[in-house]
Amino acid sequence: MSRLDDYRRVAGPGAVDFILRLAEQVQGRRFLHVTGGRLGGATEMVRAAVPILSDLGLDTRWEVTGGDSAYYATARTLQAALEGAERVLSEEGLARWGDMNRLNAKKIDLDADVIHVHDGQPASLVADRTAGRWVWRCSFDCAGAQAGTWSYFRQLVDQYDAAVFALPGFEARLAVPMYVIAPSIDPLSERNRELGPREIGEILGPLGVGRDKPLLVQIGPFTRAHDPLGVVNAYRIVKRHHDVRLVLAGIGDGEPERPELLSQLLEAAHEDPDLVVLELPSEAHRQINALQRAATIVLQKSVRAAFDLWPAEAMWKGKPVVGGYAGGLAQQIIPDVTGHTVHSVEGAAFCIRHLLNNPELIARMGAAGREHVRRSFLITRHLVDELALVVHLTR
Amino acid sequence: MAPRAAARPFTFTGCVELRQTLDVHALDERELGHRLQEVPAESIFFHTFGYFLRHRPVTTAYGNDFARWAALELGDRALTERLAIVDPFAFPAVDALREHLVTIVQDHLRGRDESRRVEFYRAFHFQRSHLIEVPIGLTATSLAEFRAGLASVDASSIYLHVVETRARSERSAGDFAEWLRSSLDLPALAERFDRLDPYLTTLERVRGRLLGLLDEALEAERA
Numbered sequence: 001m002s003r004l005d006d007y008r009r010v011a012g013p014g015a016v017d018f019i020l021r022l023a024e025q026v027q028g029r030r031f032l033h034v035t036g037g038r039l040g041g042a043t044e045m046v047r048a049a050v051p052i053l054s055d056l057g058l059d060t061r062w063e064v065t066g067g068d069s070a071y072y073a074t075a076r077t078l079q080a081a082l083e084g085a086e087r088v089l090s091e092e093g094l095a096r097w098g099d100m101n102r103l104n105a106k107k108i109d110l111d112a113d114v115i116h117v118h119d120g121q122p123a124s125l126v127a128d129r130t131a132g133r134w135v136w137r138c139s140f141d142c143a144g145a146q147a148g149t150w151s152y153f154r155q156l157v158d159q160y161d162a163a164v165f166a167l168p169g170f171e172a173r174l175a176v177p178m179y180v181i182a183p184s185i186d187p188l189s190e191r192n193r194e195l196g197p198r199e200i201g202e203i204l205g206p207l208g209v210g211r212d213k214p215l216l217v218q219i220g221p222f223t224r225a226h227d228p229l230g231v232v233n234a235y236r237i238v239k240r241h242h243d244v245r246l247v248l249a250g251i252g253d254g255e256p257e258r259p260e261l262l263s264q265l266l267e268a269a270h271e272d273p274d275l276v277v278l279e280l281p282s283e284a285h286r287q288i289n290a291l292q293r294a295a296t297i298v299l300q301k302s303v304r305a306a307f308d309l310w311p312a313e314a315m316w317k318g319k320p321v322v323g324g325y326a327g328g329l330a331q332q333i334i335p336d337v338t339g340h341t342v343h344s345v346e347g348a349a350f351c352i353r354h355l356l357n358n359p360e361l362i363a364r365m366g367a368a369g370r371e372h373v374r375r376s377f378l379i380t381r382h383l384v385d386e387l388a389l390v391v392h393l394t395r
Numbered sequence: 396m397a398p399r400a401a402a403r404p405f406t407f408t409g410c411v412e413l414r415q416t417l418d419v420h421a422l423d424e425r426e427l428g429h430r431l432q433e434v435p436a437e438s439i440f441f442h443t444f445g446y447f448l449r450h451r452p453v454t455t456a457y458g459n460d461f462a463r464w465a466a467l468e469l470g471d472r473a474l475t476e477r478l479a480i481v482d483p484f485a486f487p488a489v490d491a492l493r494e495h496l497v498t499i500v501q502d503h504l505r506g507r508d509e510s511r512r513v514e515f516y517r518a519f520h521f522q523r524s525h526l527i528e529v530p531i532g533l534t535a536t537s538l539a540e541f542r543a544g545l546a547s548v549d550a551s552s553i554y555l556h557v558v559e560t561r562a563r564s565e566r567s568a569g570d571f572a573e574w575l576r577s578s579l580d581l582p583a584l585a586e587r588f589d590r591l592d593p594y595l596t597t598l599e600r601v602r603g604r605l606l607g608l609l610d611e612a613l614e615a616e617r618a
Contacts, residue, residue: 014549018409022529143515168416168520180414180522326516335467388413388527 002048002188004055010187011380019380022387023056029394030059032112032132036075036121038064040282042139046118048186048379049386063108065122067100075121082120082153083306084144094152098124114390117160126159133393136160139183140306141170141327162393166307167328179389182331184382185312185373191285192316195293203290209276214244216352217295217314219288222250222261225304227324229261230345232268232275234301237349242356245274249291251282292317296362297355301348302326311339312377315369320362322351332377338369398537398616401578405541405571407533407548410555412448412524414441419521424474424510427461427519428500436489437523443483443492444562445524447593448554456595459483461496461519468517474503482594483562526559538579538616542609545571550598557601558593571605584612 008016031053033046046062053060067075074093081087105128117125118137126134136157142150142165150172157163158175165171171178185192195203204211216235220226228248235246248265250258262279269275280287292298298314300323307328311321315332321339323329333339340351355362375381419434421427431439442460450456457463462479465471477499486492504510533548535541545553556570568576568589576585587608593601 014547018529018531018549021409021531022411022527025527025529165416168414168522169420169516169518171416171418173418178416178418180416384411385413388411388525391527392413392525 002052002186004052006188007378007380010374011378012374015380015384019383019387020056022384022391023053023058025391026387026394027057029113029390030111031061031114031116031390032110033060033062033116033118034108034122034125035062035064035118042118042137044186044189045139045183045379045382048189049383052379052383053386059112061109061112065101065104065108065125067097067104070096071100072121078149078153079120079140081146081149082142083140084142084146086146087149089149089152098127101125102128113394116164120153123153124156126156129159133162134160135389135393136163138163138165138170141167142172143170145172162389164389167331170307181382181385181389182328182377183307183309184377184379185309185316186379187316189285191289192313193289195286195289200290200294203287204294207276207278207287207291209247209278209291209294210245211294213274214242214296214356215291215294216244216246216297216299217249217291218247218299218301219249219251219291219310220300220302220308221252221255222248222258222265223255224257224261226300226302228265230303231299231301231348232265233345234299234348234352235275237346238352238356239274241353243274244296244356245276247276247278247291247295249278249280249288251280251284251288288313289317292319295319297322297352299348299352300324300329301342301345302329305329307331309377312373315339315366316373316377318366318370320355320365320369322348322355334368334372338365338372398539399579399581401536401574403578404534404536405544405574405578407531407535407544407552408555409529409531409549409552410448410559411527411529411551412441412445413527414522414524417521417523420515420518421521422515422518423512424465424469424471424500424504427464428497428504430519430521431461431493431497431500434521435523436493438521439489439493439496440562441523442521443481444558447558447598448551450597458595464519468513468519469511471503471511474500477503484592484594489562526555528555538581538609538613541574542606542613545602545609546606550602553598553602553605557591557605581612584608 035043050060050062074097077087077089101124105125112132114133116135116137160176162177163174164179164181166183168180218231222228265277269277292314298319298321300311302324305327311323311332314321315338321333323333323341325341325343333341335341342348419430421430446459458479462475466475483492533544535544561569572585572588575581591604
């Protein structure tokens, strides 16, 4: 577990002292984060932020809601519909979900000055609100939520004092103030900490990833939104001119499209020894870290995206990123400075070739990317925004 | 010459902006023109003066968020150029700035039947911000102390004292110049501070120029 002082060596000059000064304005306040589990969604941020906020002398707790299988099933369906997928929610299921959250409200100590409730699963806790300021935290893009689902869900969110979204444009209609706080990466976590060349080699060896040629790496779920087949096609165009290796590391396992895409990717890999397809669990932080550090160029050719932070992770490791123009990718990649944003397979291939033919750009963009992340996407910037939010809400 | 002591100390304050999205969006130039007329003045402020706080030296300088959007999302070079040259400091009030921006967009659209429409995720999303001031525990009672403080403060402090207070209060002088004039009785130096142009540059460059002016003044004080 990292302490605030540990970030002095990675954050910008004065960043930690600025946080200490800002935290003075909310000393004595009590904060509570409630999530629907301890993995995925907003939990990485909560996991990193809670101990640091406690380190700042702020009474900060993290609680998780739970229930029976019907509760989780409805919560998953609700979440998918809020993210825009076509789903059918039964009145009975929603009633059960609400009842279970009423039980959760009785079990969890909700007494705090600011209560942050993250995403869909625990959202109806607000029906049992008493004191404090309640904030609904949305880590996904709900601008395209199913209309019927949003009409139902909005009645809950309008009972909060405020909502927070990762990007402007990710919001749906609400009557409460909607703030914007971009997510961040923790530079001291297992996913992002420094790794030496030997350690990288020890990790990549068992994965079957050789380092004898330039590596192109894309990490992300095997879904059409992340376009792994488009990445393979871009790689094939590049491969005609450069002897490179492509590593596609698929994380997550619940996506319905995954088996079909994986089968196509494995078939392509079967014909090409330089195309490596890996399946990694989401918590394979060390392996993901090593792959990003070993990469020559990191790809994130998503065609639809929320605010996935893979580009920020790669840039922090000094890598140029060739990414799609979607969701938070366009916010993270500064075109021609830290990488390129592209709209097609051909665009991705062109940018990769351009970088491989001009290797000095790889180093220059990598360095610019690291500084960009240091200023805008480290947890220290995130903590400043979080503290600004609670200062604003409690004054 | 003995260093002057200030009649009252200068207290450096940093700031952080909490961004608020207004759920108001423009998908083409025409909508941009309409929304510019409707949004609160704080939003116009955020997308023009606030640009100085967010702008980083590694990115292309567009001068304000509207010009940046016209360039990156609409690909409309003429509109980009016309919006980028708008210097927010040249207007006595935010509403005058708003009128000027609306006039530019309307004039640009005159004679055009269509304007290019972008998908929602590329829309201009209007925002505003709430500024939280952060006392950073640094004060100055002399020119030398002021120079030392200015050299070390967070860049947001330069934004707050040079850009924000001047723009919000519609004063001609920023906090630094005001203090030099009223507490150190240095009107000539204050005048030079006020003449410094923060438009199309970065806060770090503004810091460097102010430090240069202070070094000259300190040299003169020592002579």
